[in-house]
Structures are given as C-alpha cells and as structure tokens.
Amino acid sequence: MMSKTDEIERTAAFRATVGSPSQARLAPGRERLLAAAVADQGRAGGARPARPRWRRPLLAGGLTAAASAGAAAALVLTNGPAAAPGQHATAGHSRTTVTAAWTVRQDVNGTVTIDIKKYVGPAGLQTALLEQTLRADGVNAIIRAVPITHGHTACMYAPANEAPLAVQQAVLPNDGVGVLQDDVWDIVVHPGAMPHGSAVFMPVYNFPPSKPGQSAFAGANSLVVLTNDTVPACVTHLPTPKPSGA
C-alpha cells in the first residue's frame, strides 16, 4: 500500500512532459489583453477634463463616401426575421445590419447586440455607419476611434459625463465590457433603459499589423453611458483620481 503522498506524487508525474508554452504561443493572448487594456484606457474613469462641445460628425459625407467607395462596407439592411442573402438567419431578430467591419442586431425585445469584427475598416466610414445604424435602432451612440501611434494609444477618452452606475448596469450588461468570441467583440446594449438625453459612448481602436503577415487587430470592448451627448475629451494624461471617500 502506498502512502497518501504517493497519490499526489503519482498525479504530479502524470502528463509531466507537458512543457511550458513558448512565447509565440502566449503572444496572442497577451495581445488580446493589451487590446482590452487599450480599449479600457479609452474610457478610463475618474477624469474631469474640460468638456468640448460635441461637434456633429459628418455622417452624410461619410455615408456618401462609403457608398461610392463600395469596397469596404457591404451594407445589408433587413427588416423582420428573414435574412438577406449572405446573411446568417437567426430567429427572433427584428433587424440586422451587416458590414465587413461589424454587425448590429436588434432583437424583438429591443436589445441591441453589436459585433465588432476583426477589422474596423477605413477611418471614419465604418464608425459613422455604425453610429447611424445604432441610432436607427434606438441607441444614441457616439463612436470615436482611439488614436494609435507606434502601437500605443496616443490619448485616452476620459468621460466627465458618465451616467450613474445603476444606469450603466441597466443599459450595458457585463459592465459595458464586450465578450470576445472568435476574434469578434460581442457587445449588448439595452436602449430601453437609457434615460432621456443620454448617449452610449464607444471607443474603437485598430492596431495595424506589427509585422509582415500579421493581421490588423481591432475592436471595441468597453462602452460607457453618458448623461448627455457631449463627446469625451481624448487626453494624454489622466487627472489624479479623487481619494476614495472624498
């Protein structure tokens, strides 16, 4: 009869040839984490910067340009549960908008799900389309790209007009954090819970390939509800947060 320790020692020896992973193996996970960190920086809280006036984005011009360019965005609008050609049919969806960069689904209960795909697309066009689509689905959305310089964020968005926590939780399940599945950020919004005049702010980012053969990595995984549609400032340094309890 072996001692009690033997069971653990025998178990410890089982599959002991499984080695430590290479850095190359760990790199994609680290990259995803950093992408999430960058997105989170884009909405780092606690800041109280000056509030710039919101300037209405050039939606019409962007849409015209997108339509004429034609290549980047294959826009499909549907009404009712039936799917358009090339579109995944899912029962219960009242409206689905699909582009090469993202998909927006509005369920029959009003819930809006945004899938940000791997590549956000040409600067401005896809975000303008997404913004407009979300507004059509009842989500007063403000979307801004996080500037990336040399692989790092050039600045970060610091909303001064964040809605109270209870509102955040009601509008954005999972703290407004998207779920990454198969390189697609899946974000859920409950427009019905948005107070009058409020807006959902979504920073999106897009890392260029860091080496040949690598694909761009893009996404948005961190949303925040604003009390109004004032666009947050993009700042290079976050102000020192107030001490807790202050």
Next chain:
Amino acid sequence: MAPPDDATIIEWSVRDPEAFAVLYDRHAAALHRYAARRLGESAADDIVADTFLTAFRKRARYDPGAARDARPWLYGIAANLIGKHARSEIRMLRAYARTGADPVLTPRETAADDALDRVESAAAHRDLARALATLAKGDREVLLMIAWADLSYAEIAAALVIPVGTVRSRLNRARTRIRAALDGSNPATLDEVFL
C-alpha cells in the same frame, strides 16, 4: 528594490490598464501548462486568454487585502473556464485509459513520454487516468490544483471560494479513489455517472 507584488500591479492597472500585462507575463506560462495538462495546448490557449481577459475586467474588484499573490484568483477563474470542458476532459482521460494514447499530449510530448523508461508507470498512468475520470468535478479540481498548480490548501480554498475544510475533504475523497485505483481495487464503477 523588490518588484511590486501582484496586488500592487492590479491596483496600478486600475489607473494604467496596460500594467495588467505584467501579471500576464508572470503567470500565463504556468497557467497555460496547467490548462494544457488538463485539456491540451489548443484549449489552453483560449483558457489562458479568457482567464486574463476576465481577470482584467474584474480587476477593480480585486481585494488586495485578501491576497498579495494573484495565483489563487487566476486559477479560480481558470477553473470555471476549465469546468465548462469537463465532459471533454473526462472523454480524453478515458480515451487514454482505453488506448494508452493520450490525446492531451502533443507528438513531441508523447515522444518525450515514451522516451522515459517507464513501462510499469505507463500502465499505472492509464489506471490513474481512469480514476481521474471517475472523480467528481470538484474533487478532481482540488487534486489537480495540489498536484499540478502547487497551490496550498488555503490558496485552493480562495481560488474555488470554498472553506479549507472542504478542500481537505475533497482531497481526501480524491486520494482514496486514486489509491484504490492504483492498488488494483478498481473503484471506477461510477464510470458513467459523470458523463
């Protein structure tokens, strides 16, 4: 100067999110090896990535007073993710017990395994795999955290959010079953219960 501990890194990362990558650099390899021993390296890739993304999202709620070492927290998150693959894990353990070919190992690891002169232990490992497959999910988790993750009873209790006494009782059950299997008195009559 000593490097900052995990809890300090987590606190920093609340204001400087990219600091969280330090935690990844410290613990991802060990966590990957643990997950790979349970489910294979491909599944381990996803589990490690998802573990750190989940931890990152929850970092503001981390209690630095409870633990300066983040390993129990990370292994606890990983345990939840691994738990979703329980059926796969059991199937692979059984496949190994039946065939002697471990689906978890890569060809390179299998070759390394074969290179070890351990004809006797190979048979014992098949018995062990069969016994591990019969363990209750919680019992297996505790045993493998002790044997493979080198966590203490208290750390496992923190990881799984259970009392230390429960860790002891689960480990005791697991040991009893493993001992019986390796002694030849096969306790694996519950083979089908957990699948």
